[in-house]
Amino acid sequence: MTIRAAVMTQPDAPLEIWDIDEPVLEDGGVLLETIASEVCGTDVHLHHGRLAGVPYPIIPGHVSVGRVLEARGMDRDAFGAKVGPGDVVTFYDVHEVCNSCYFCTVARQPNRCPSRRVYGITYSAHDGPLGGWAEQIYLKPGVRIVKLPDGLDADDVIGGGCGLFTGFAAVERSDLAMGDTVVVQGSGPVGLAAAAFAALRGAGLVITIGAPKARLELARQLGADVVLSLEDRPLAERADVIGEATHGRGADVIIEASGNPDAIGEGFSLLRDGGTYVIAGHYTDAGPTTFNPHVDVNRKHADVRGQWGTDFRHLVRSLRLLAKYRDRLPFARVIGGRYGLGQAERALEDVAALRVTKAIIDPNIEY
Numbered sequence: 001m002t003i004r005a006a007v008m009t010q011p012d013a014p015l016e017i018w019d020i021d022e023p024v025l026e027d028g029g030v031l032l033e034t035i036a037s038e039v040c041g042t043d044v045h046l047h048h049g050r051l052a053g054v055p056y057p058i059i060p061g062h063v064s065v066g067r068v069l070e071a072r073g074m075d076r077d078a079f080g081a082k083v084g085p086g087d088v089v090t091f092y093d094v095h096e097v098c099n100s101c102y103f104c105t106v107a108r109q110p111n112r113c114p115s116r117r118v119y120g121i122t123y124s125a126h127d128g129p130l131g132g133w134a135e136q137i138y139l140k141p142g143v144r145i146v147k148l149p150d151g152l153d154a155d156d157v158i159g160g161g162c163g164l165f166t167g168f169a170a171v172e173r174s175d176l177a178m179g180d181t182v183v184v185q186g187s188g189p190v191g192l193a194a195a196a197f198a199a200l201r202g203a204g205l206v207i208t209i210g211a212p213k214a215r216l217e218l219a220r221q222l223g224a225d226v227v228l229s230l231e232d233r234p235l236a237e238r239a240d241v242i243g244e245a246t247h248g249r250g251a252d253v254i255i256e257a258s259g260n261p262d263a264i265g266e267g268f269s270l271l272r273d274g275g276t277y278v279i280a281g282h283y284t285d286a287g288p289t290t291f292n293p294h295v296d297v298n299r300k301h302a303d304v305r306g307q308w309g310t311d312f313r314h315l316v317r318s319l320r321l322l323a324k325y326r327d328r329l330p331f332a333r334v335i336g337g338r339y340g341l342g343q344a345e346r347a348l349e350d351v352a353a354l355r356v357t358k359a360i361i362d363p364n365i366e367y
């Protein structure tokens, strides 16, 4: 038996459909039948070779939902819930964190562990179906599997995708206090999730700056009180709105989720003295920018924090909230298109052109 998979053979090359061998399950390994996998901005960057250390050819798709086909010597998820054939699960895409390096043990920042591997990004297609754009996904021993909470289905999870967990992580990283005024820069999946979780955490006011209009409408549905369109609100006008809302002080918290270097200068200018600025949108290198260390950071007494990827707790906690507040967090609405494996190229184009906010790959769609 072979498994169909969409493969990025190298940067800027057309995607290919490969038939790869069904994996031999190791003890503790689990084989999933893919229900859905996401297409996100990172996949677009992978397609253009903008992430270092990627072992092309790869099967993309880092956040996925699947049905257990077979589990060898493994019958519990990461929390001890019974899991077996037929159960619908998702999993933490980061794997092989070593728990023994300086970052894992002393700094307690496993997201910077050098052994860290990521499904859909840092595994070669020659290593097996280790990405979600395939009919089946092989979960190696030790991959943290979570049974979907009751009431959630694949669309709820994939509609948010990795942005759901990253947005959650950025809000946690900001330590935002109840009542704070929060500005979210960017209205892609990370920005949408950041606005949603900031609102849920009790922000007094959530302002999203972004484009296009359809994404801002989603931001509003998910929790933004005010949305400012980059298309028809010039920089000075955006500053005025935030100035008025804060009596000239600026926002308590800014979360950058735009991936645009130009957003950084604006972010600093909108931040109040002593405020916190979380930069979460530059997972890939979009180039440098300038800021004034005296005005923007030192004199401002700014607290500037980066958020690199996510930890397992972000996945677990955000899924719990998604299950509890399903009506307030309708991430399934973010899905703008469904694509079969043979349409993965088009999915990437549609995401890159902002025609859809979240695209999903469903290998059951025949193309």
Ligand SMILES: [Zn+2]
Pocket: 097, 098, 099, 100, 101, 102, 103, 104, 105, 110, 113, 114, 115
């Ligand atoms: Zn480590």
Ligand SMILES: [Zn+2]
Pocket: 038, 039, 040, 041, 042, 043, 062, 063, 161, 162, 163
């Ligand atoms: Zn992603």
